[in-house]
Amino acid sequence: MDFARLQTTSKVTDEWRYPQKDPRRSGMLPVDQEPDHTLYWEEYGNPDGEPVMFLHGGPGGSCSPVLSRFFDPARYRVVLFDQRGCGKSRPNVARDGPDAALAKNTTDELVADINRLRQALDITGKMHVFGGSWGSTLALVYAIRHPEAVASLVLRGIFLGEREDLLYMYQGNAGTWADQPFALTRPGSYVAYPDEWKAFVEVIPPEDRGDMMAAYKAIFDARNPGEAGRAAQLAAALAWSVWEGVISYTVPPTADPGQNAEADFALSFAQIEAHYFANDLFIEPGYVLDQVHRLAGIDIHIVHGRFDQVTPLAQASTLVAALEAAGSPVRTFIKTNAGHSALEGQTVIALTAVMDGLDPLDA
CATH class of the missing domain: 3.40.50.1820 (Alpha/Beta hydrolase fold, catalytic domain)
Structure with a gap:
């Protein structure tokens, strides 16, 4: 080839x-x-x-x-x-x-x-x-x-x-990922982007994957979390932001996701989206x-x-x-x-x- x-x-x-x-x-x-x-x-x-x-x-x-x-x-x-x-x-x-x-x-x-x-x-x-x-x-x-x-x-x-539109992108098969990571258990964006999905899902512990958006928002909502907590918030924001950024293209720019992988952009982008999505926009x-x-x-x-x-x-x-x-x-x-x-x-x-x-x- x-x-x-x-x-x-x-x-x-x-x-x-x-x-x-x-x-x-x-x-x-x-x-x-x-x-x-x-x-x-x-x-x-x-x-x-x-x-x-x-x-x-x-x-x-x-x-x-x-x-x-x-x-x-x-x-x-x-x-x-x-x-x-x-x-x-x-x-x-x-x-x-x-x-x-x-x-x-x-x-x-x-x-x-x-x-x-x-x-x-x-x-x-x-x-x-x-x-x-x-x-x-x-x-x-x-x-x-x-x-x-x-x-x-x-x-x-x-x-x-x-709600169903958000679940398609952010929930997918996350609930069954730990046992069947590549099983098509429900519709979702993950079907076309399994490697990028893995990075998004595995930020959240298996027991919390039944509601991925809520799990991410819980990380973002922590106040005075200390150094370890702030690091967890940044990691979650980057995972959220990069997930959306790379799957926005038919050829995902995984190696260079641009501003979606920049800390300031990701922290704003992810937390504002989570805020709106938790409140039905x-x-x-x-x-x-x-x-x-x-x-x-x-x-x-x-x-x-x-x-x-x-x-x-x-x-x-x-x-x-x-x-x-x-x-x-x-x-x-x-x-x-x-x-x-x-x-x-x-x-x-x-x-x-x-x-x-x-x-x-x-x-």
Whole structure:
């Protein structure tokens, strides 16, 4: 076999249409008190262009400048920001501690933050909302509550946030792993990523694997744990973060998981996700599907990787069917030969093409 011809990465390489540029401006926006939550934001592109609000994943994933490359800088005014508790926003879970950063950190507050940012940046009319993974959930919730502010939703890797969706990724066969590590005892992401799953499962003792998310959260919730406890928290955060990071790609970057293996990112990412998942994302079960009728009149475009094992394609198909039943079929539904990450080549091409083809806001 010619091993040199094997695919070694599924990450984007030269598929970008638009170059990387520095932000046109950036700032910190106070949005709350006690604790004093302050959001970090950046703006790219045309200051007089059509506004695009970019909602990152996670929760707790934060933004990076590369994410501005989906958008034509001559046409769009692109706003990236780090949601509460993560990235350059303050307080940050890793640097300032979870007690402060997770206080007043719910979906309701994040929705309100989008409006605060709109007001601060003088975005008064409709805007495009672009979100992937958890960002798709937040975009849908925002549009349901504020349809008057949204011209279009461009969504990637649909995440409906139901309990069964979380169990698929975080529970799998963990309960039987000790005795039957490779047995397909229930559905789950582990089926496609058994080696990466092993590293995630074995952080938790066998007797606690009946509820993996609860077991991880118990580690994160320990207060004043001492040196050994802090080391255990970091190890758990890294395992959680790397698990999601590597399985987001059809070719998992196990040897180089990037920021997911960085301590500060992992501590924020894992603890914010565990906080939201333990509270059903702070929305009622079935909320998005029950409220899709409120999205009438909004153009909706969906790009989803066929091989996505973080948010499987069935979630996108469920949303598309619900919208059709409500009389608001999606404008675009593209299934790429990719996994979950926005930074896989086919997904980059598809999302950029969708943005290039949107109806102008002044049409």
